[in-house]
């Protein structure tokens with residue numbers, strides 16, 4: 233029987249490249265956000281209570297999720313230290329649910345009207361996926377647990393994806409007449425792309441491959 237070290241050794245190199253890039257981007261963008269979180273500037277109409285509870289609460293609860301994610305998806309650790317996977321899993325999925333609920337408020341009240349619908353949908357779907365992943369683990373349905381934990385990660389990773397799109401939006405969307413339209417398009421893409429890529433990998437890709445395979 234293969235040991236966990238052997239199983240970990242079988243991981244595709246692209247896996248390490250992805251997580252190294254994801255972790256570096258997460259740390260970079262988290263450090264970049266510290267100024268925003270500490271800033272006394274509030275949106276018009278916001279109160280201190282509103283800021284501390286929703287905004288800082290969301291940021292503090294959500295941040296560990298990005299750092300825990302690589303550990304949770306590492307097959308070696310999951311198999312060799314199941315109790316660590318279980319505890320980090322509670323922090324990860326619990327964080328997605330609480331930060332997502334706070335994100336629903338933040339998104340639905342954001343000062344940019346065009347961002348409200350995509351952000352509210354994104355945060356609600358994030359909570360929904362994390363709750364299903366948790367319930368699947370409780371019921372020991374590990375196939376669905378894995379699939380929904382991946383989906384929850386893909387949407388939580390929006391913190392990184394949106395900032396990457398933000399870096400290129402001035403060039404990529406330069407043909408759009410206004411910055412507001414660019415912002416709105418960015419938010420819709422941040423909702424659509426993680427779902428599209430995840431489902432392509434988990435469901436649509438394998439189904440298409442099977443259906444388009446040459447008949448024997």
Ligand code: HEM
Pocket residue numbers: 262265268269287290291292294295296297298331335336338339342351352354355358387388389390391
């Ligand atoms: C693990 C994932 C996430 C982390 C680490 C995270 C972290 C943060 C941080 C640090 C801030 C404050 C800095 C800033 O405004 O840029 C913030 C704000 C915000 N987050 Fe998240 N977040 C995550 C996921 C999400 C998701 C999935 C949504 C979905 C809607 C969301 C919605 C928001 C909103 C609406 C704001 C306020 C933006 C503003 O006022 O300009 N976040 N988040």
